[in-house]
Amino acid sequence: MIRFEDVSKTYPGQKRAALSHVNVEIEKGEFAFLVGPSGSGKSTFMRLILREYLPTAGRLYVAGKDLTKMHSWKVPALRRRIGTVFQDFRLLPGKTVHENVAFALQVIGKPNALIKRVVPETLELVDLTGKGDRLPEELSGGEQQRVAIARAFVNRPQILIADEPTGNLDPATSVGIMKLLDRINKADTTVIMATHDANIVDQMRKRVIELASGNVVRDQTKGVYGYGQSWDYSGPGRDQLRGR
């Protein structure tokens, strides 16, 4: 589903590589955690999959396509097969829950009849039935993240990328989100989740890919967060490399 072949990425004007010589393959239907300190290359890893950037070297295959050879006008088609969830939800504040989810289908030209059918289904899947008319500001953080997941999943993507989806949530709410992501994964969606949350990683016992300074330093099936060591993930500079 996703294959990094000796992928390196150096941002313009920077000496140090954000990713260097990464070789990773993630199969269809797999669930993989991406862990590592801030600046270790997690965001770059995910942005390369979304083809927000091109690798500086190496090859990157996503859903059977070589991204390094992909024309930029084909990128939208690629992104329709990838759902994305962020720590800060990124919902449109002026739109209701239903409209936020429907938006993702409208802008790729899906017919209204389909939207009317699929959006309530997806809201049900994320346990937001009956909240379609609420505005994001009227929802709790966990509920907002569910809306974001619904929006990412409403087009039934093959891949779901989640960048610290529980980063802004309390532990109890996080568990709910993880259950939801697990459910989506069970529906044969490849899920890649970057996280700093040791508890979640340790509990889920899924594949763990650990990055440090742009290198893959660990790749374990049924791994844990970091052999008991804990990153100072609430410290300053945590979001520096995220860039937004």
Place this chain on the structure above:
Amino acid sequence: MRHVFREAFSGIRRNASMTVAVVITMWVSLALFGVGLLAAEQVELTKGRWYDKIEISVFMCVKTSKASNCEQGSEATQAQKDEIRATLEGNPEVEMVYYETKAEAYEDFRQYYADSPVLATLTEDDMQDSFRVKLINPEEYQGVVSAVAHMKGVETVQDLHTYLDSIFAWLNMARWATIGASAILLIAAALQIGNTIRMAAFNRRRELGIMRLVGASNWYILLPFLMEALISAILGALLACSTLVALEEVVIRGKAKVEIGGDWIDLSHVQSASLILGLVAVVLSVIPTLVATRRFLRV
């Protein structure tokens, strides 16, 4: 398509004051540009009208001539005249040569100034023999003039270009000043459109970010902005074209044609100028929009 118009109009509504500013700037600058274009047409028309009538007159020496090509105290000889005629007729730019005698010139003069007291003071001998030369292309007069100007027996060569050219030079300058001023205004209009669209895109950056993320095509994202820019530009162009039509109606047809007469530009000229204005409006709205939205569309 419905989405494109809905988004474009909501963009215009949100940015109403900017849109009004764009429309007005477009209007004024395009109208000025159109006036420049029409002025150019008018210059060409007037030129054609005058140049068609222009003949070069080669005046022969008379007894009192003091020019260096003339022998003091004697008229141009028949041999000299023959040679001049041969030179003129041999020139490829010359369409027709016609010899006007003193007597004919005097006759013309008498008819033209029949009621004037000047007539009484002049006799046939005050007139000059001359060659009247009609050119194939009235603009190419210099070669012919220089070919005969220094020949023996030629007192002077007269052509109206000398006078007309300076008038046309002034008109040309006025035309370029108009087009230049309008060009500056058009640049301002284009920048204004760019800024308006940039602002509109910036205000919607969250939405645009999500659109890109979920795989909306660039056209889907871009078209509403293009439409928004096009609508205001075309509105400005329409106003400018109506201004030109009104000017033609009031100034040319209502005044100039009546009071001065002659050939003036008509609606067909206004039409072709309007076409150019429309094209300029489209280009000046599309290009700034593409530039302004580039940042938001980069994949």
